[in-house]
Amino acid sequence: MSTYYLNYLEELESEAIFILREVWAQFQNPVILFSGGKDSILVTHLAKKAFHPAKIPFALMHVDTGHNFPEAIQFRDDIVEKLGVNLIVGSVQKSIDDGRVAEEKGKNATRNALQITTLLDTIEEHKIDCAIGGGRRDEEKARAKERFFSHRDEFGQWDPKNQRPELWNLLNGKYFEGEHFRAFPISNWTEMDVWNYLTKENIEIPSLYLAHEREVVKRNGSWIPNSEYLVLEPNEEIVKKKIRFRTLGDITITGGIESDADTMEKIVEEVSTMRETERGNRSDDKRSETAMEDRKKDGYF
Amino acid sequence: MKIDKNQLLRFTTAGSVDDGKSTLIGRLLFDSKSIFEDQLAAVENSSKQKGIDGVDLAMFTDGLKDEREQGITIDVAYRYFTTPKRKFIIADTPGHIQYTRNMVTGASTANAAVVLIDARHGVIEQTKRHTFIASLLNIPHIIVCINKMDLVDYSEETFNSIVEQFEEFSSKLLIKDVRYIPISALNGDNVVNRSEHMSWFQGSPMLHELETLHISSDINKVDARFPVQTVLRPQRKGYEDYRGYAGRIASGIYRVGDEVSVLPSGFNSKIKTINAGEKEVEEAFAPMSVAMTLQDDIDISRGDMIVKVNNQPELSQEFDVMLCWLNNSPVKPRTKYTIMHTSNEQKAVIKDVVYKMDVNTFKRNEEDKDLKMNDIARVKLKTSHRLMLDSYRDNRNTGSIILVDESTKETVAAGMIV
């Protein structure tokens, strides 16, 4: 009987499905945080498997910075329609218009941190008690500290110094009124695992992940895509390059890389030789040593 | 789907504060070329700011602001790396006694533990506490790394005397497999590469040991246990009568047609279908997540367990567990805790503290009945309903419990069924 083993991708898949089902069983009103990026697509795909033949029992929730890759929005709308799930959109633009937050000023202004308020407001408004994220521990050093079930207090805050112990597969999702949880079913997946799995399962992803000719500008060492929100600095110029994106965030700050990888197989090949982490091109993480931890403490994804 | 070994090894670090656990993991990642350039640049930069020349290897896992300021690990960091031989999930845990609960968190799912000992200090109380916890958690393999050999002139005698100390106390524990390696995490001796300073050491460097550990018995393949997480009732055409019991197989193997018993009710039926995701399969085994349907209409809900008719767990409301108390506030007498066991949840009270364990001497103290943070004790539990129990030694998944204090919602204790 000693031949009954799973390969590691199957083991990770099984773990993620277990967590998704546990969320469904323990919470009243959970949602999947859906950005249109590969990790949230993966989580959604795993949810489909977890509840088959029933429909995915979660709504998808998108925190819309207003600075989107158009392809990512199209992709979001298509998947919502195909799966027949509800879509909840929290709009950063609306938070700004309502005076909940103020736009950052200056050259490196982004709407990244503004998302926190919109996210927490939307969670409160829809009485969401668990938001399922595609965060992975290998992404970033503060994320490396996350539990599968991660408690947020009534202010939406994470307290990394005082997390609940999480033993074996016994997940404690208990909370007081007004508090909520974040759940991270793909905590143990690496970027490589994600690509291998997406390829193996033939999962559709936005074309932004594949190399194409794109208009870009070099800024802080990475290739920022041209968009209606881009304000050129005097010494900057728009050029055409064969570019793909390793992560999809706010279009104004997500840098692409030069690449020839225009198929899934080539991406897997390329990722395996990569010398920089995927978030290395995101200026939101470069702001300070503890940028991610600080944002997460405030309630960020 | 059939392969002949586990590809994934989960291991944890253990040992007292400052014995070099995080430095070792940093060294392991660095020397196995698993650090990305931007991570290295960031750590170099932070090291410089702290006035350290070169890189502070511990910073590859100590990622929180407070950890870096205090130079200690506070909570588990998970790191991942792959060699041509294996894929690893590392849990780097804190040595400080105050954060023992986080050490237990990291160790609870490990197949192997790397216990560090500072060569200058030898075996100390915290070494014993962590080793004892590792043995309670039934971690099958322990690699004892005697670290900072550079500070004791790479002395073989020092190494041998610490090995002796360790053997002396660990002989009282149930540990199946212990190995010893003299290392310098700081300089990389015997971590990934063989040391040039300790030619007297005949064994292999740590990475080689981790790559070749034989992990076979970590999942019980004999006793079939399937705790039901949730029931799938699709509101969809063609599936009107579908009633799927979803869960992750805790142990054993299930096949279509198997005669099964549903606990605690005790009704019998046969497995009609098994689904792994969208695929229908003929057989499924631990740790697969599946959905089963049965031939008969039986009332089944979350917390029930589907087992084989001829191999059943014990149904009981009163049983003994080894309990690790993990919360700042001590046990409150007569309090009703929530007990979580597989997908089941009931009320529980601690009827009696049979004995407390002195982790320094491994003596049992039958007089002291107060359980405080970090205490380990054998207790008698009574639950509001019967649970489907196996001993932890036989089955990690169906032999483990946690207690939750409903007045704070916190997980306050971890228990292993005796």
Ligand SMILES: Nc1nc2c(ncn2[C@@H]2O[C@H](COP(=O)(O)OP(=O)(O)OP(=O)(O)O)[C@@H](O)[C@H]2O)c(=O)[nH]1
């Ligand atoms: N000389 C020498 N120093 C070492 C060695 N390994 C670790 N150290 C030093 O020991 C100190 C503590 O190392 P850490 O890796 O942070 O210890 P730790 O076990 O992770 O500590 P906690 O996580 O807080 O329990 C640091 O200053 C390290 O540089 C070694 O092999 N030789």
Ligand SMILES: [Mg+2]
């Ligand atoms: Mg440490």
